[in-house]
Amino acid sequence: MPPALLPVRPASFEERCAQSGVVLCDPLDKGRVRGVGVTSKTPNATLPEAMNGHYRDWRVCGRLGGTTQTPVLDEKIKTSGSGALKFIVPTRSGAGDGGYCEINFTPDNSVQFGEGETFFVQFRVRLSCTLLFTDCEPTSPGYKKTRRVYRSSDQDKTNFKVSIINAGNHRDLDEPVGSCTAQHLVLIEYTNGIITGYHSCGWYDGHYRLIGHERGSGLWDYQPKRPGDPGGPCSDRNPEDAILNCVLWPADEWVTITQQVTIGAWVTELRDPARTSNVRIWMQRKGQAPVLVINYDRNLRAPEKPFMKYGKIWLLPYMTNKDPLEEHPEAYMWFDELIVSREPIAPALD
Numbered sequence: 001m002p003p004a005l006l007p008v009r010p011a012s013f014e015e016r017c018a019q020s021g022v023v024l025c026d027p028l029d030k031g032r033v034r035g036v037g038v039t040s041k042t043p044n045a046t047l048p049e050a051m052n053g054h055y056r057d058w059r060v061c062g063r064l065g066g067t068t069q070t071p072v073l074d075e076k077i078k079t080s081g082s083g084a085l086k087f088i089v090p091t092r093s094g095a096g097d098g099g100y101c102e103i104n105f106t107p108d109n110s111v112q113f114g115e116g117e118t119f120f121v122q123f124r125v126r127l128s129c130t131l132l133f134t135d136c137e138p139t140s141p142g143y144k145k146t147r148r149v150y151r152s153s154d155q156d157k158t159n160f161k162v163s164i165i166n167a168g169n170h171r172d173l174d175e176p177v178g179s180c181t182a183q184h185l186v187l188i189e190y191t192n193g194i195i196t197g198y199h200s201c202g203w204y205d206g207h208y209r210l211i212g213h214e215r216g217s218g219l220w221d222y223q224p225k226r227p228g229d230p231g232g233p234c235s236d237r238n239p240e241d242a243i244l245n246c247v248l249w250p251a252d253e254w255v256t257i258t259q260q261v262t263i264g265a266w267v268t269e270l271r272d273p274a275r276t277s278n279v280r281i282w283m284q285r286k287g288q289a290p291v292l293v294i295n296y297d298r299n300l301r302a303p304e305k306p307f308m309k310y311g312k313i314w315l316l317p318y319m320t321n322k323d324p325l326e327e328h329p330e331a332y333m334w335f336d337e338l339i340v341s342r343e344p345i346a347p348a349l350d
Contacts, residue, residue: 001209006258006282006290010349013337015120021343023111023119027071028336033059034158035340037094037106043279047073047085050101058109058169061085061101070099079124079254079348084336089131094324095158098333100316102179104168105340112168112311117120118262120145121165121313122345124336129315131160131163131253131331132193136251144251147239149195151323155327161318162187162333166201167303168311179314182301186281193249194244195283195293196222200301205270207279207296211235212339214226223247225295247283247293256284256348260312275299286350313340335350 013314017034018026032045044050051071053060066110075088079272086152089098090308105111113119129136129263134146153156166305167177179199187197194217198206209224211233223234223246264276279298280289303309316331339345 003022006344007346008289009346011346014349014350016337016339018228018348019341019343019346021341022339023342024103024105024338026338027081028085028123028338029078029081031081035106036111037108042107047083050103058104058107061099061100061102063099064289071101074334077126078349079336079350082335084124084126084334087315087333089160089317089319089331089333091328091330092324092326095259095307095322096316097316097324098319098321100179100314100318102312102314102336103338104312107310108345109168109170110308112170113261113263114309115265118260118342119310120258120260120341120343120345121163121339122256122258122341122348123315123338124254124256124348125161125162125222126254126334126336127249127251128332130329131333132189132249132251136329147191148328149191150319150328151326152321154321155323158319158322159189159191160333161316162189162257163259164316165259165310166312166314167308170305171305173305175232175311177308179316179318181303181308182307183303184264185259187257187259187281189249190222191236192239192246194222194236194242194246195249196234197279197294199266199279200270203270203301204221205298205301207294207298208300209233209296223293225292226297228266229295230291231292239290246289247279250285253286254334254350255286258282258284258288258345258347259346261329263310265298268301268302269301270301272299284347290347293313296332313338
């Protein structure tokens with residue numbers, strides 16, 4: 001059975017961190033991380049320390065592609081504390097030039113989640129207008145009307161990732177676990193700004209459900225839910241359909257994302273009809289209740305090693321195969337208030 005619904009009463013970051021079941025409470029600023037296994041001697045316990053961290057550290061923010069400006073600590077745009085994590089996507093930048101932060105759930109990797117377990121991950125995120133739209137001039141008639149589509153190196157299109165939940169580091173592995181694993185879960189921006197995601201690196205298994213055919217082509221629900229859940233199928237035949245049927249990423253405002261992962265039995269065949277696992281995703285806008293975006297019964301692929309379990313999150317504006325020659329405005333992505341818990345996490349209090 002899926003876990004209970006999220007608590008109804010919104011709570012501050014400190015109140016949410018104090019709830020039962022919390023494994024990691026990360027302010028993503030100058031404040032210290034709290035959680036299981038964290039002590040006064042834990043390294044990289046603040047965001048500035050993580051930004052100066054190194055490969056193999058339990059919590060580290062890195063820069064790719066030769067860039068030196070991202071990520072940074074933004075002390076002005078934040079939801080609480082002394083600042084927030086900010087990524088910059090420069091013009092003429094490659095796939096990973098925005099940088100990344102990889103954060104294990106615990107510094108000693110003592111808490112990871114496998115078969116028969118459920119966990120929750122929550123964070124605040126803000127996307128700039130320039131990341132999402134082609135016209136960001138408030139006085140323009142086209143202001144926030146047309147969604148931006150980034151170009152890929154093969155002259156097709158690419159979309160950006162927001163987070164990746166995957167296997168945590170482990171003492172029996174020679175290297176830290178990279179972002180691409182068999183059972184990873186990715187939250188993305190899809191065509192026309194749709195909030196959706198997928199599972200499994202290399203096999204790309206989307207959170208999509210076939211709902212019919214139109215003119216010989218499959219018609220998909222990009223935000224699948226169970227019967228009786230609020231909201232209908234999210235189709236993407238055109239921008240108007242997406243606006244009417246889908247929950248979309250908004251620009252220039254903080255939203256709260258809560259992800260729940262219930263792990264049934266790992267599978268070797270994704271088409272196994274058992275579908276014993278479940279993924280749920282909520283999005284909460286300022287002053288509103290969380291909206292259930294996805295409630296999808298699915299299979300989760302068995303990890304590469306039997307001992308590998310969910311234990312790490314990546315925060316990053318990564319765009320697969322992004323064309324480094326494309327001219328576009330500088331764009332931004334911010335993160336704040338990261339929580340990992342065994343129990344449902346309350347909505348954010350603005």
